[in-house]
Amino acid sequence: MTSYFEDSKPHIRMSALQPLIHEDEFRVKMHKVERRPQYLHQPPDGGWGWVVICGSFMCMYISFGIPRTLGIFVTPLVDNFESNTGTIGWIVSMPMTLLLTTGPIAGALCKKYGCRPMGILGGVLAGSGFLIAYSANNVFFLAIGLGILPGMGFGLASTASVVIISRYFENLFVLANGIIYLGGPIGYLSLPPITQLFLQMYEWRGAALILSGVTLHIAVGGALMRPLHLARDLKEINLHEDDENDKSYIHDGQSFNCENKNHKIKKLSKSKRVRSIFRGFVRHLELRLFCENTMFTILLPVILLSGFAYEAWLIYVTPQAEELQISATMSAILLSSTGVGAITGRLSQIAILHWKIMSSYTLLGFGTVVAWLSLMMDPLFQDFVGLLTFSITYGLATGIMMPLGPVLVRDYVGMNKLPAALGWFNLVRGTGALLGGSITGVLHDYYGGYYKPFIVVGMVQFMAVLMLFFKPCIQLCVEGKARWRTEKERELAP
Known part of the structure; x- marks a missing residue:
């Protein structure tokens, strides 16, 4: 009788009715079984999610902080390339614009490929861009290296940061979202003086090379975004x-x-996977949201108008102060005070929503009203103390308002459609920022000062306030229409 152990390759009998298989084949099959993903019924609200928060915070810190520092490159770049201020200003404004306007594509890619690959890719694109800027010898390559590639990378990283948080946190999503959104104001408070120091020590090319290494840390934050199967x-x-x-x-x-x-x-x-990517791309954009979700559609114009006012304030508050014969050092303090107010507002927003003192929509209305009052009071107090007071107040209001966007989007569209909805949210916000920066500048050239342009900015913010107050009326109409349809279907039912 032949023993199984006489063969050079031992066998394992699974049962009397099954054929013999080699041990190495058995191990391969068991390895495949062990790698099968485990699906959780709900997000863990902790665990590895806290590590994901650290990675997402790093991504938001760099993605929103560095674009705010590029303004200090304008003068040396104009001198080096013998270009005009308008062209260089357009290049340094591209990262923030692309960060927001690439939202729909970034959201679809995050849903298609996952947040970890997109976070890593965002860091690689941004780091490569600054490396190209370091060696650029004309304005064309400077625009690619300093504008396009970093903007696309920052857009991928910031979208992936919010989407992955929504998968790890459900009950604590407001807290987690508030923590990662703190990275923005902390970034544009701390990075500008550090970048200014690099610029003084190593000139603009050396500073760009250092920023290339800094932005590559986004890839480290993206690597921490471990996929979670739900x-x-x-x-x-x-x-x-x-x-x-x-x-x-x-x-x-x-x-x-x-x-x-x-x-x-x-x-x-692989071939079927490539075909499925192209077939499902439009589906992942979730264009039906604009027809099926009334509350989401109402929220977008509010974000558009608030983004208009926010970007106009950030860009022109310092030139306004300098026009009022306030020193450059004191004018820079105004922007820093806005950042301090934003940090305070975001911490307050986290506490208010976490302990359920106020609903997210009511808090958004409160922040919008305070922002409008700040903008309308700004032209009435044309001295440093008045501008400082309203800079802090406006920063507090925007610190409350801005992180509430993803929270309300999640409440209106649900978790499954959040990546695409968040992309459209960022696109609308970026469009408002682009319009705010350009239109306010045109108004300044037309009126010859910032007094009337800031009144216009305040009126734009007031339009956002009006839309928020109309929302309950629209919601009642939508609910009434839904009840009418339900009653009609019951009457027609046999």
Whole structure:
């Protein structure tokens, strides 16, 4: 009788009815079983999520901090390239504009490939851009290195930071979102003086090289964004099973094939995965949100108008002070005081929402009203003390308002559609920022001062206040229409 152990390759009998398999094949199969992802019923609200918060905070700190420091490069770049201030100013404003306006594409890519790859890619793009700027010898390569690549990288990293937080936190999402959004004001408080020091020590090329290394740390923060598999992902996969033309589905960087009968999930081949990417790209943009979600559609104009006023204030508060014969040093304090107010406002917003003192929508209305009052009072107090007071107040108001956007978007559209909705949110906010910076400058040239332009900015913020007050009326109309449809369907039902 032949023993199993006489063969050079031992065998393992699984059962009397199953054929013999080699031990190495058995280990491979067991390894595949062990690597099968485990799906959680709900976000853990902690655990590795706190490490993810640290990585996301780093991404937000660099992504929002560095674009605010690029203004100090304007004068040396104009002298080096013998260009005009308008062209260089347009280049240094591109990172912040692209950070926001690339939102829909960044949201779709995060849902398609996952947050970790997009966070790492964002750091690589931004770091490569500053490296190109370091060696640029004309304005074209400077625009690519200092404007386009960093802007795209910052957009990917910031979107991935908020999306991954929404997967790890549900009950504590407000707290986690508030913590990572603190990175922005801390970044544009601390990075400008540090960058100014680099500029004085190593000139603009050396400073750009150092910033290249700093922005590569975004990739480190992105690497900490470990994918998390949730049960709602399986529900979303099942929603696409009836699609006869596209049975493949990709979520959070994982490719699946959905079969109608046994609901098996298996990895797709590379060719099918590439085809599914192009087929599902439009679906991941979630264009139906504008038709199906009334509250989300109402929120976007408010964000557009608030973004207009916010960017106009940040860009022109210092030139306004200098025009009023306030020294350059004291004028710079105004912008720093806005950052201090923003940090205070964001900490207050975290506490208020965490202990449920006020709803997120009511808090947004409060912040919008305070911002409007600050902007309207600014032209009436044309001295340093008055501007300092209203700079702190406006920073406090915007510190409350800005982090509430993702919270309200999540409440209105749900977690599954958050990446795409957050992308559209950032696009609208970036459009408002672009309009605010350009239109306010045109008004200054037309009127010859900042008095009337800041009145216009205050009126724009007041329009946002009016839209927020109309929201309850619109919500009642929407709910009434829904009840009418339900009653009508009951009457027509047999």
